[in-house]
Amino acid sequence: MVKGRKRQMLVDTQGFLIACRVEPAGMSDRRAARFLAGGLSPLWPTVHTVIADAGYESKGLSQDLKDRNGWKLTIVKRKEQAFKIAGLNWIVERSFAWLGRHRRLSKDYEYRVQTSETLITIAACAQMVRRIAPR
Secondary structure, three states, rough: OOOOOEEEEEEEOOOOOOEEEEEEEEOOOHHHHHHOOOOOOOOOOOEEEEEHHHHHHHHHHHEEEHHOOOOEEEEEEEOOOOOOOOOOOOOHHHHHHHHHHOOOOOOOOOOOOOHHHHHHHHHHHHHHHHOOOOO
């Protein structure tokens, strides 16, 4: 088992996976977001707003998303310490929870980052098929 990785996901408003990356835990969220969003604008030309939590707050990231993709970065901050749904961040958290149901994704068992990203994509595809065409 390998320790020290972060999973970054970009999902739509329904919780369907658009892109994912697995990065070293020492990489900042802002830098990882640049890698995650790189090259997505031709695939998603209708995206106008990206909603993120306070870990992604950066003028550089905001300007980069606007320049490269034409996307506006909206940061949702928590005002209280108690648990309360703030903004649309729960969509990504819910998507992580759905993926956590898959045994291989419950912990990071993979040695290669590419294998982990592939398993996230496979699990997200399986989730999408179950939601679109239930039994």
